Every structure is written in structure tokens, then in C-alpha cells.
Amino acid sequence: MDTASMLEVYRRDRRRLLGFLLSAGGGGGRALDLSRIDLDAVSADYALECVAAGAQFDASEATRRYFDERRYPIMIGSPSGNSYFLLSRPQPSDSPPKEAAPSIGPHAPPPLANSTSAAESRDFFRDAINTSGIGYVTKDDNLADIPPQQVKKVDILSLGLPRLSTELSDDDIRETAYEVLLASLFVSGKMHFSEEKREKKRKFLKGLRTKTEGSNSSPQVEDGYAHILDLIRVQMEANVLEELLLSSTSLEYDMSETLRIVLSKLKDTEDWVVSVPEGRVEVLTIIERYNTKLSALTKKFDLEDETYHWTHNYHFNFRLYEKLLCSVFDILEDGELVEEADEILETAKLTWPILGITEKLHGIFYAWVLFQKFAQTGEILLLKHASLQIKKLLLHHDIGEIELYTNSFVCSEDACGGDRALSLVDSALLKINVSCRRQLENYHAHFSKKNYLIFEDTLNLALLLVKTPIEDGCEEDIMLNESPEGSTSESKLVHLLIVRSIHAAYKQALISSDGRSETEFKHPLTILANELKLVAEKECTVFSPILTKYYPEAQRVALIFLHMLYGKQLELFLERTDHLENSKEILAASNNFELFIAQKLYSVYGAAGSSFSNYLKPYMIGRFSSPLILQWLHARHENVLEWTKRTIGIEDWTPLSAHEKQATSVVEVFRIVEETVDQFFNASLPLDIVHLRSLLIGITSSLQVYLLHMENQQVSGSTLLPSAPVLTRYSESMNPFAKRKLIEPTVPEEKVATKLNNLTVPKLCVKLNTLQFIRDQLDVIEESIKQSWTSVLSAVRLLDYLACIASGKAISENLSSSDESVDELFTLFDDVRMAAVNITDTILNFIGTRTVFWDMRDSLLFSLYRDSVEGARMQIFIPTIDQVLDQVCDLIVDVLRDQVVLRIFQACMEGFIWVLLDGGPSRAFLEADVDLMHQDLAMLKDLFVAEGQGLALDVVEREAKQAQQILDLYMLKADTVIEMLINESDQMSQHLEVTSARRRHVHDAQTLLRVLCHKKDKIASTFLRIQYHLPRSSDYDDIPVKDVSSKIPIFSDMLKRGTSFNWSETGQQSFRVMKKKLQEATWQ
Secondary structure: OOHHHHHHHHHHHHHHHHHHHHHHHOOOOOOOOHHHOOHHHOOHHHHHHHHHHOOOOOHHHHHHHHHHHHOOOOOOOOOOOOOOOOOOOOOOOOOOOOOOOOOOOOOOOOOOOOOHHHHHHHHHHHHHHHHOOOOOOOOOOOHHHOOHHHHOOOOOOOOOOOOOOOOOOHHHHHHHHHHHHHHHHHHHOOOOOOHHHHHHHHHHHHHHOOHHHOOOOOOOOOOOHHHHHHHHHHHOOHHHHHHHHOOOOOOOHHHHHHHHHHHHHHHOHHHHHHOOHHHHHHHHHHHHHHHHHHHOOOOOOOOOOOOHHHHHOHHHHHHHHHHHHHHHEOOOOOOOEOOOHHHHHHHHHHHHHHHOOOHHHHHHHHHHHHHHHHHHHOOHHHHHHHHHHHHHHHHOOOOHHHHHHHHOOEOOHHHOOOOOOOEHHHHHHHHHHHHHHHHHOOHHHHOOOOOHHHHHHHHHHHHHOOOOOOOOOOOOOOOOOOOOOOOOHHHHHHHHHHHHHHHHHHHHHHHHHHHHHHHHOOOHHHHHHHHHHHHHHHHHHHHHHHHOOOOOOHHHHHHHHHHHHHHHHHHHHHHHOOOOOOOHHHHHHHHHHHHHHHHHHHHHHOOOOOHHHHHOOOOOHHHHHHHHHHHHHHHHHHHHHHHHHHHHHOOOOOEOOOOOOOEHHHHHHHHHHHHHHHHHHHOOOOOOHHHHHHHHHHHHHHHHHHHHHHHHOOOOHHHHOOOOOOOOEOOOOOOOOOOOEEOOOOOOOHHHHHHHHOOOHHHHHHHHHHHHHHHHHHHHHHHHHHHHHHHHHHHHHHHHHHHHHHHOOOOOOOOOOOHHHHHHHOHHHHHHHHHHHHHHHHHHHHHHHHHHHHHOHHHHHOOOOOOOOOOOOHHHOHHHHHHHHHHHHHHOOHHHHHHHHHHHHHHHHHHHHHHHHHOOOOOOEOHHHHHHHHHHHHHHHHHHHHHHOOOOHHHHHHHOHHHHHHHHHHHOOHHHHHHHHHHHHHOHHHOOOOOOHHHOOOOOHHHHHHHHHOEOOHHHHHHHHHHHOOOEHHHEEOOOOOOOOOOOOOOHHHHHOOOOOOOOHHHHHHHHHHHHHHHHOOOO
16 A cells, blocks of 8 residues: 555544544533534544543634644653653654753853852953843844854744635645646646656656655546546645635635535545545535636736636635745755756746736745745855846836736735735845845854855845835944945945944854853953954954945944944953953953954055044053063063073083084073063063063073173183293203202192183083074074064054044054164173173183193193104194094084184194293204204194195184294304394383283294204303303203192293393393393293
């Protein structure tokens, strides 16, 4: 048995059972006339209640209960008593819910009892909200307050046609529409079409059939009026005939009663099936006769093809035609039109004479069903088609009689939301307009970047219907609610939509921020500012580009309104807060929001003024935040300074890593400095030059403390120089067993020696790297601060711009702080750079001296050329020097490598010269030794040139020039050197200062005297003995002795003696001056 037959059997059995129950005890003691009762429309529950209670059965109440029950899903009795009905379509497999039904609309989240401070914050926030006139639960009828998920459930897409007296279901109407279409096809003679068309016809006609028909094939129709009536009876319920015939007020009572009895027989399927053909014809003939009588009544508008049913049953006809037009939608692809949509529309026009449809009515109904389907599916193509139909409709004008006919159909009062009576066309346009407005008045909730095209088309449709009268249910006093004078109706509508949508988005953000504050541990105002910033950004990127096409002031209105709404909440907070120490987060969020508003206003409107600017009231965040920033900077600087002292106090000057060769402490110092800078600029608070000065002073103070500590760890390089031995004249020892005088070199003091332990070459390299790191990072920080300050100046400009347009003043280009004054502040960093450079020079000078005169004192200075040149050549010590250079190159950064190597080479040259001039009694040179020493000097230079990989050749030659010249002096005869010494002594009276050993000139008296002291030459020895009374070199032993701290006078023996050599008068006078200066000099 197919589905249709099973349904018919079920209905028959139900009628029999209800008839038995009601005839047995449903009349309350009186017999019931069941022939006047439609048992298919009787509530079984109501019938059972009447029988059980012995109450009188009321047919109208039974029918009402029946249709009320059909609105809800079938429920199984729940003993728990806490089940509830769903208005949505439930899933068959789901069990009934067991919890309280959720309320509709936004509510504030429940407060937590264990959070006192949070509760106080929320209570204050709610108080502030209520003060501004915005409550959590609003009774405002404006649909901007309804959440998006609830808007679709509001029944706005109902034309408000008079209700059907028989409560026909959608399936009944769909079946009837299908039969009307079949009848129209038969009457027009278009029912018989070709085979290739048949399948296509079946496809689009299938959408009109009920689900119970399934895949039944198209009926094979035969000619003949009786067969058409029989076909209508089989596929259309008697309720349709009752709706068409019995609802008429033109029928007499007897005719109505007769017709009611006939229809009751028609409803009795069993009687109808077993009845003889003559009985069926009689019933149908009676129905036909009454219908003919109705059709013969006077026409109301005297239109062609006009019938009685056009005007008296329009509510039913229009529902049928609406169902016919729905067949243009694809039943398999929701929201899509079938390919044969145009052909379906042409076919539907065949029903116009039967249903009383005109061109204008067709247009409004087609636009209506298109918009209905769009509301269900969100398919933008349907919205475009609906807009196109409405445009055509607004341009269409009928002749007088047809226009009167079209406008005669009046909607019920509740369809319009008020007491006005509107025509069908106006009602449909109003409903569409209301639907668009409900979404557009809260477009932030209903639209996004993904469906902005739908937003634009919805707006276009609302603007198209802008002259359609609509009641404004918004009673709230919203500022900016009135658009400027002289505005068009379109711009006024856009203005109103912006204000209401922004206000709705603001209220939603207000409620959301209060709920989130408890879970995110933030003040609601902070969250509100961030959420409103997102609203403003969405407004500017998604909606304003569309809205400004119709209303140039759209973005300005939205931004100023948002700024004003948040400003009221912020003002309330600041008025009620005495201590702002914990309000930096709120001030920062407020400042960010205000800067965003200002930037968007400036980027679009620039300096152009507007009447809406009067609503701007700058927040003046800087007035509240400035002292807070200074307090924070002071506390932060103390922390940085303390951390700097602590980290450098434990520094052992080892490199951070193989690639990062600076000290760990300096990295930590700059890390905390950079954190301070980042927090300073990321605080998102208004800044001025006073704050910047405080920041730079704090950074400079910390770095100066660091550099001062490094400087105090250094010792003078002069403490490392060996004391010059006593001057002697060369003489070979005559008695090898004679007792010799020991030359006792000095050693540094204990305090200096302790410092030297922390000034090894590797640590000195790390210090140099650290100083270079300080200079580099200082440049980086300065550049970073300047770039960040540029952003600060941009923010200052924006706030200045906002203040100017709010006050109506001209926009000023002058800033509170000029670039020149900012550049002057950064001279503080120059002091740090200069200190770092000076300490770098000190360490560079020290590292060479330390390497040669301390680390290689025994291996080089006290060993080179000792006793003989040939036995202690430079090549013996080259590996030691090379090892030191390798160590330095591994530890030092590339930018300082050549400087350090150069200082070591300079120290090597000083050490080489020290051996040549101050080498002591153990060193004496023949002219033949000079060639070997020339070779040693060349060997040393080659080491530092390193085949082009080391120092530049010209630099090496320049630094070795003095040593080369001294070697050249040893090539001269003793008489020549003596003559040069005498000539130099003649000029001593004009040069009273005696130069030190490190500033000695090649041809000065000290150099020439020492060359004579170290020459293995009898003439030189004789000259020194007679003129200077120098002791013999064989009388002294200059082997170094450790742990000796006594100072040895250099020339004490020499200066106590007189002179008796053949000097000229001028030479003798010059020598006396030289002798006096030698007594005053300290030779080191």
C-alpha cells in the first residue's frame, strides 16, 4: 500500500473512532449531529477529555485545539514534568530536553560571589551604564536590540492576509495550487505537450505537489468537464471547496446549510467510494450550481474576466498564487532558481483569470516570494532579483479600474504593526522594508566582510523603499539622531541606520565587556575600548565605503558617535576615581581608541569641518597620565641602576659565547634598558619631551655607572715598564771571580699587582669588545627611540587635530616639542660615547704594554740579545709573539682587531728600542751585530704584516722607523756618535725639558749617550769614562731578581762625578744643563 492510501486509511479510522466516542458520551447527555462536524479537524485529546468529564462537546473549541496542537511536535508523556516544546523542527532521533528553556535576548552574566573587587567593578560599571540611559534588559521595540539569531524567528514575512476559516495547511494549499494550474492548462488547451517537454514540465510542476505524492507520474488527462471535476475531488480536500463557497456572505442560510451537508458527504471518503456514480454526479452538480450562482453575482469593478471569487476569496487565491510562484525554486538546491524559471512564470500567468491576478499583483507576489526565499537562504542572487522586481513595480502604473481593483485588497491591522490599513502592495513593500531595516539597524551584528555584498544590496533595497511609510519604534534619546538640514531622504535614512547600528553595537559591547572582565581580569572599560576599536575598524573597512556613496558624512558620524558614547563612560569613571595609580591600563586603552578615531577622521576628512564636530569632546588622557609616567620612570630607573651595579659587580669578563664576545653583564644591562624603552613607548599613553628627557637621563646614568666601574679597574701602563738599569761603559771583566753589583728591578705594589691579575690579555679583549658593544647598542637604542618618538609625534598631531576640530580652531602644525629640542636631548648619549672611547684608548694603550713589558718581560725583554746578539736572536721569540697574536685575534671583535694588533706592534717596537738603549750592562753591540739586528727587525715586521693579512705595510714601516734609525746609529763610528752628542749638548740650553724614554728622539742627547754606552768600542768607553765617569759594565750583574721592591737610581753614580773631557765652552755649559736635568728626571 502506498503512502497516500495508508494516510487515507488512517484518517478514516480516526474519524470512525472519534465518531464512536462522541456519539457514546460526548454530548453531555444530548445527542450530537456528527454530520455538521469535520472530524478530521477535531482534537482527539479534547474529545477524550469531554468523554471522561461528561462535558458538553464544543466543535469550535475542538477545531481550535486541533490546529494549536499541530503547531508543536508530537511529545510522549514525560513523568518528570520538566519537558518543553520546541518552536523549531526537532530531529526525530533526539530525546526531549530535560532542562529549563533558555530565555530570548541578551542578559548580563551572573556575578561571582567570591570576587569582591570584581563585583564592585561590575556594580560601578552597571551603575555607569544605567546613568547613561542604557540598561541590560531593554524593552525597546527597535530590532537593533534583537540578536541576529533571533531576528530570523520574528514573523515579519507575513502579508497579513485574512485567515482561512478552514485552517488549510501548506500542503493543502500547495495541492490546490497545483490543481488550479492543471485546470488552467486544460482550459487554455495547453495540457497536451510534446514528449520532450513532458519531462521538463514534470520537473518544475513537481515542486507544487505534496510530499505524499512522491514520484507519482503525471496524470493522463482526458477531455471532458466531468473528469476534471472528478480529478479535482480526488486530489483536493473538501476544505478547499468549503473555503471558497461557505465563506461567502452572499449565500442564503438554506443554501449554506445545503452546501455544508453536500460537502460533508464529500468529506466522507468511504461513502464517496461506495456510492453509485449517479450520487457522485448529484453532489458535484449541486456544488457546481452553487458556484455558478456565486459567479453570476454582480462584478465589483467590471473588469474583463472578473469573477465573484476575485474579490471575495482573494485571501485564498493569493495564497494559491504565492505557492505557484514558489515553484521557480530548485527543490534540490536550496536558494537556487531552476533553469525553467521564466517558463514557469509564463505558465503561472495562465491562472490569472481564475485567481484574479494582475500585472502589478504578479510583480509584488514574485518580489515577495523571492525576498522570502532570500530571508531563508541568504542567497544574494534572490535579493537582486527581488530588488529588480520592486524597481519594475514602482515604475508600473495601471489604468484607473485596475488600479482601484489592485488597491482594494486591504491587509489586517496587525500586519502593519499599528492601526493603519494598507493595501496589499503597500503592505508587502512595507514588510520587505521592515525586514531590511531590522537588519540594517544593527548591521554590525548581521553583516561582515564576508557578506558585505548582501549588505550593499539590502541597503539599496531599503533606499529604494525609503518613501515607504514605516513606524519608528525607537524612543531612546540618541544624540546625532537628526541628520543635517537639507539632506535627501536617502541620506537621512543612512544617517539613521548608522546611528542606530552604532548604538546597538555599543550596547552589545557594553554588555560583553562587563561579562568578560571577570574572566580576563581586566576592567570593563579597558575591554570596552578595545571592542569599540574593533567596531570602528569594521565600520571603516566594511561599511563606510558603501555608506559614503549615499551619505558622505557616514564615516564621520559613526566615528564621532562611538567616541562620544565611550567618552561618557570614561568621564563617569574618572569623576568617581580618586587614585589613578592602577588605572594606567584603562587610560592606555582609552588613548588607543581615541587615536584610532582621530587617525580615521583625519585620513578621510582632513581639516574639513562639520557640524557633527560639536559632539567631539577630547578625553584629555595626558592630564591624568603624565604624573603616572614620571612616577613609573623614576621607579624604573632605580631598578635599572641597582641591577647594573649588581651585574657588573659579579662580572668575571669572560665572553658570552664564541660568536658574542662581549661580557654577559653588558648584555643584561642593555636587556633591561631595552625593556624599559619598550615599556615606555608601548604604554600607549600620551608622552611629551619631559618624559623623554627622564628616560634618556635614566639610561645615561646606568651606562655611566657601568663605564666608571670599568675605568676604576684599570691601572697605569707606566707601572709595567721595567726600571732602566744603571748606565755603564763597556768593559770586559778582568777578574771573573770579582764580586758584582746586582741591578735590582722594581715590582708593582701589592694593590696594583692585584688589579693586574684581573687585567689579563683575554679579559682586556672582552672589555674592549664590551666597550664596542656599548657604543653599537647605544646607536641602536638611539635610532629606536627616535623612530618611536616619531610615532609619538604623530600621536601628538592626531590629538592636536582632534582638539582643533572639536573647538572649531584652525589646525596647528606646531608641535609641543621641536625636532631641535629632541636632538639636544640625545647629546646625553654623546657623554657616554666619549667615556667609552676614552676607556677604549686606555685599554688599547695598556694591552700592548701588558703583553710585551709584563707577559713577555722574561721571555723577550730580559732575554733578547743578552750577552750576545747571535746567541739570542729574535727568531727564538717569534713563536711566543705569534701565539699571543693568535689568542688576541680569536678573542677580539673584527672592528677592533687591527687596533689591538697595532698597539702590540708598537709595544714590541718600544721593547726592541728598550733592549737597544736600556738593555743594561749585559748588552753590548758590535758593528757586525747591527746587520743581524736589522734582520731581526725585518722578521718582526713581517710577522705583523702577515703577508697582507695583518697590518698595512706602510703602518708597520712608520712604527718601526725609530728602531731602524737607532740601528743606523750603531752603524756609525764612535767618533761620529760622540761628535753628534757634543753638538746636541750645545743645544741643551735651548731645550730645558728632558724627554722620557717613551718620547725619546733618535738624535737627542739621551739616545746618543745610550748608544755609546752599548757599543763595544774602546773610544766610546774611554769617552764615557773620562767625560761621564761611568762605571764598567763588568762591575754589574743585571739578572732580574723576583720580589724586590726597592727603587734603583738610574744615574746616581754618574751624576755624582764631575767631568774633565775636552768640551768647548759652549759644550761644557750645555753639558752642565744636561747634567742638572738628568738629576731632576725620573727615568722609567
